[in-house]
Amino acid sequence: MDRPIPPAQPPPEDLPRLMLWRWRRNPLRRRTDLIQAWIGLGLLLAVLAATPAVVTLARDLAHRHYSRTAQQQAATRQETTAVLLHDAPRHPEPGSPEARKTLYPVTVRFTDPLGRTRTAETDVQPQLPAGTTLRVWAGTDGRLTDPPLTAEQIRSRSVGSAVIATLAFYATGTLAYGVAHRTLQRRNLAAWDTAWARTAPRWTISP
Secondary structure, eight states: OOOOOOOOOOOOOOHHHHHTGGGSOOTTOOHHHHHHHHHHHHHHHHHHHHHHHHHHHHHHHHHHHHHHHHHHHHHHEEEEEEEESSOOOOOSSTTSHHHHHOOEEEEEEEEOTTSOEEEEEEEEOTTOOTTOEEEEEEETTSOEEOOOOOHHHHHHHHHHHHHHHHHHHHHHHHHHHHHHHHHHHHHHHHHHHHHHHHHHHHHOOOO
């Protein structure tokens, strides 16, 4: 038994031609379509051309910022010895992987960069007995804090800032194209309304 012949289908549209339809001459292409195509191309080329400068500028600015931050931290923070004032809690599963990762807050005594004796809480490994010493970083305000940023941290944060700035730059270009598209679309709609106002009476049938 012969199978029914399927209905003829139109040939698939060539994707590159479909994407570049605004550049091809055709009766349906409007002036605003060509303007939009040029705006898109101009923004694309501008974004691609400016990307290296944006990356370099953002990375350099971030590197200078974090370098100054590291210098300020190094001037106001000091590594010192702290002494546990009481035993650290015992982990329910000593020797387990969780025990090696778990930290408990314990009160310690230390000397801040100005020579004052202070007490504060810091996270330590379980089961450390009172009197255990450990190295901590303290600020001139008498609080325990993180160590100053290292060169690796400065470099990593600078690269991250450059990536974020580049993505924001791309988003700005996309937003600019979207604004242009909406503006031209409103112009097209206004032109259609004007054209229809002239054409509608011809289609209106008087009773």
